[in-house]
Amino acid sequence: MALLSTSEIQALIDVKEPFAQLDMLADKAAAQDVIILSCGPSLSEYSPEVLQDLLAGKCVIAVKQAYDVVPEAVDFQILNTWNSQKYDYSRRRPFIIRETAAGDPPVFGESDLNLLVERPSALSEQLARKQNFADFQFAATLSRPWGPGVLYEVGFYLAQHLGARRIITLGWDVGVKNSAVMPHFYDRPDPHKTAILAEAARLRTAQEKNRYLHDNGVLYNKPRIIPDEVETCAAASGGWHRYLGEAGIDLVVVSTGALVxxxxxxxxxxELLAG
Structure with a gap:
């Protein structure tokens, strides 16, 4: 149902060497649409059944939990340390890219391509503020910038490396201005998970707590939102649009309420995929 076959994904996994993996991925979706599913509330604008039908045969990148919505359609899942959880890959195993930074809290789970995020000393060094997008193309470096966010650090660069002619995003809502909370499509009360979180709080170390939460399928490593982060990322979206356009790639957003x-x-x- 997805662009990559199971055997193609396994071939990428077997290679293991990062530069060789990226060489195999170069222009894999040349002149095609690449759809990025992110975790904003607007991902719920489409049911899983409708998405499954629309995305059949397309190149799909899923940010974290967006994989769970349409697992059979996903070619690539991109992860970082934050908002981590255990995933069930029994329906389809995508190629998994994970990035971490020095000093990040412990995280568990599978990954096939592991990347390191630079940790600048000042907010002024964030990619969203400097907007030096060309410096971090995968053709130039494996090192990842501090975005903030895995979409800015990996997602758009992966789509560009794959040779996309157009990037279509769904669930890229950016966030809510003047809020310390980043809403997600999966936010809902769950008494069972609340009990697991309470039990984890009794454990002594972050390693023990995160292992317990991971094994029980509960989200862990929730990040704090830096003041003005949403505004900065929203402003940077225009820079991404210009940069990608200059590279011959159209950027389109599906999410109705996105702050882009x-x-x-x-x-x-x-309508976009029918054209």
Whole structure:
């Protein structure tokens, strides 16, 4: 149902050497659409059944828990240390890219390509603030910038490396201004998970707590939101649009409530993919 076959994904996993893996991925989706599913509330604008039908045969990148919505359609899952959880890959095993930074809390789970995030000394060094996007193309370096966020650090660069002619995003809502909370499509009360979190709080070390939460399928390593982070990322979306456009790649957002730059075109997924 996805772009990559199971055997192609396994071939990538077997190679193991990062530069060789990226060489295999170069222009894999040349002149095609690449759809990025992120974890904002707008991902729920489409049911899993509708998404499964629309995304059949397309190149799909899923940010973290977005994989769970349409696992059979996902070619690549991108992860970082934050908002981690255990995933069930029994329906389809994507190629898993994980990035970490020195000093990050412990994380568990599978990964096939492991990347290191630079840890700058000042907020002014964030990619969203400097907007030096060309410096971190995968053709130039494996090192990842501090975005913030895995979409800015890996997602757009992966789509570019794959040779996308157009990047279509769903669930890229950026966030809510003047809020310390980043909403997600999966946010809902769960008494069972609340009990597991309470039990984990009794454990002594972060390693023990995270292992317990991971094994029980509960999200862990929730990040704090830096003041003005949402505004910074929203402003940087316009920079991404310009940078990708200069590289010959159209950027389109499907999410109706996204705080992205008004210059970025919007459309409905069914109409975009039918064209």
């Amino acid at each position: 730059d008004p210059a970025i075109p919007r459309g409905r997924l069914e």
